[in-house]
Amino acid sequence: MAIGEPVSLLDGLATTRAIRRFHPDPLPPDHLSTILFSATRAPTGSNRQNFRFMVLTDGPNARRAKSILGESFRSGWAKKVETDGYRSGSGEAPNSPKARMARTMQFFVDNFEATPAVVLACIKTRHDSLIDGASIYPACQNLLLAARALGYGGVLTGWHREVEAELRELLEIPSEYAIAATIPLGRPLGNHGPVRRRPAKELVFDDSWATPAPWLTEPSGTQHTAAGPSENG
């Protein structure tokens, strides 16, 4: 996708996928501005707007934070390789989706420090509860969609958790804010395939549980995949 190519809202929703390999070029300030502005227009519970976005580009804290996060991402990925069996089963075949995913992830974590922009999405909350997510993850999705609109990409990750104490101290994040996501952003490197999800029929029910919606159709050319690694073995 070329920078500046116009994207319709519906097309954007259907074509925004996780991007983990980035050109090291910085994002121009006006693009970064549009992406973050779009995030802040998202809804929050009772319009409290209790979210804050910490943007890390090339400042002194940013460099240190990226290094802390890079170590955490590498260690997180190393663990996931073991627990999710990336080196067994279909992961052994170099052209399997699993093996390709493993190479992308390895590149991602090995080059984390060169990510042009990393956004920490924070939310003021006293609890660790699902419903609080309703006031921060819509904004994260807006952020990723706005990035897509301008020819960038990113991915929503939770691998800051192992180094959260260190990050909080460095960035002086107040204790009443939780870090809900770490989102690296940049211009995609290489070719990126289409969004692949399970067939919508498996995910949308009509009037009762597990009853497929008779009115549901998918656009022609929709590509599918089974659920992620943990449920596939």
Add this chain to the structure above:
Amino acid sequence: MAIGEPVSLLDGLATTRAIRRFHPDPLPPDHLSTILFSATRAPTGSNRQNFRFMVLTDGPNARRAKSILGESFRSGWAKKVETDGYRSGSGEAPNSPKARMARTMQFFVDNFEATPAVVLACIKTRHDSLIDGASIYPACQNLLLAARALGYGGVLTGWHREVEAELRELLEIPSEYAIAATIPLGRPLGNHGPVRRRPAKELVFDDSWATPAPWLTEPSGTQHTAAGPSENG
């Protein structure tokens, strides 16, 4: 906004607001399909796609579920009127934003049963934790944005919680799925103003906490509001 009017991705992100007053007309099947399909294209942690969307329109369970939810919404709103002081302070002036919001909310809860479509967004999870929200609320945002693209609107609510046991029994929702949101959808009734949020400068920090991002600007004409009721008294 007219049905079918094309919307760019960036414009959609900046102009999608909560809609709580609906025409009672049903959504055409192809529009409902596009809205739900768009929701299912959202990301989930490790692409596990552990979300399910229960769509309630005019089936027998839908009618009963809307009635159960309607009672819960009315009781939830009645409590909020008291706790958030909708009848005191600026809420006493009939043209204040607070009083207008109160009238919209009263209409919303009084007419809940006539909402054309209600979507229960469910997620398979063993915990009640913030991070699980990363696998369901991006999809909820996609759903609301897709509705906007087609001239509909909705709002993400959590007022199913008081009647969750009853809903689960009626709809046979398995115990391993949490209901993360109840989202009413329909064609907006009347005029709806712009999205109003806090100035983006208050929400986006650069390199350290509470340091406004120097590169951040807002499009001209951006409208603002302070944070929601609880922080305003």
